[in-house]
Amino acid sequence: MQFNIAALLGDGVGPEVATEAMRVLEALGKKFGHKFQFHHGLVGGAAIDAHGVALTEETLKLCQSCDAVLLGAVGGPKWDDPRAKVRPEDGLLALRKELELFANLRPVKVLPMLVNSTSLKPDVIKDVDLMVVRELTGGLYFGQPKKQWRTSEGRRAVDSMVYSEQEIERIVRVGFEIALTRSNKLTSVDKANVLESSRLWRQVTTEVAVDYPDVELDHMLVDACSMRLIQRPAQFDVVVTENTFGDILTDEASMLAGSMGMLPSASLAGIPKAGSKALGLYEPIHGSAPSRAGQDIANPIATILSAAMMLRYSFNLIAEAEAVEKAVVAVLEEGNRTYDIMDEGKTKVGTKEMGRLIAEKITG
Helix, strand or coil, rough: CEEEEEEEEEECCCCHHHHHHHHHHHHHHHHHHHHEEEECCCCCCHHHHHHHHCCCHHHHHHHCCCEEEEEEEEHHHHHHHHHCCCCCCHHHHHHHHHHCCEEEEEEEEEHHHHCCCCCHHHHHHHHCCCECCCCCCCCHHCCCEEEEEEEEEEEEECCCCCCCCHHHHHHHHHHHHHHCCCCCCEEEEEEECCCHHHHHHCCCCCCHHHCCCEEEEEEEEHHHHHHHHHCCCHHHHEEECCCHHHHHHHHHHHHHCHHHHHHEEEEEEEECCCCCCCCCEEECCCCCCCCHEEEEEEEEHHHHHHHCCCHHHHCHHHHHHHHHHHHHHHHHCCCEEEEEHCCCCCEEECHHHHHHHHHHHHCC
């Protein structure tokens, strides 16, 4: 089978890590008899430099015509002036909105061989295996009014957290559907003691729960959740939350796995169910890390695991996704490490070498 992938390599280390993910997909194609065709486009700072905008109509149409999108990373100090009218992140936000990628899935799994790669005690992070489902196209990042202005008393700014019943219902259904494939446990995170939007969130989530009697639902305030992620992270299985809370909590949770370089993500335009396919954008949760660009040191595993999520959710290639995940584990079990997860007695490798080792595990 042939699959068309929009390859948006992005900025900083983005092109380096995305190239290794493409290498792994090509190796997988040889092993399983698939053809992955990559169609390149610019986004973020690279697009600003070339075209003056963070996302061109041409790149958007390319993504709409493909089966899935693979993204490296966007941004960097070069484009980080807060007064700038165009920022690299604008391209990513536009992709999410235009492709209707409302559901962001961020798995956090602590691999046994990496329990010593974090600053947390091994007995705290042991057995952590959770999935955060983050709403991606609503809330503070998109709500109106959103502006900054001057008054006689000085500057003011406003951002609006806006959610409709329909937006909440579809994202919590994603959470429930994923819970059905795991441990039948869902934690809905909000700030219902303060925010009206969170009160609506909790109401709608409770109503949707009636359709999923086999799933145990509990509600948790976001501040309590942020503490529990450090105190007892293994208590969580599937967490569903709104855009801003999900953004912050997943960065916090990334430290459980030792490094952002280990954590993938998928942004989907549909509710994932067994046997279904959905347009998705796949990217590591880390940024562009411009200070490390061009040095062959960035960890490509998050991007490679994002490609595995692409195989699972956009192509319904479950065995192939598992083959990539097993290859990553096998290479790590042999003691290979990039700088961010390096431990005493292990073999330090670069971006290209890590990609090569994982690809060879698949074909060999």
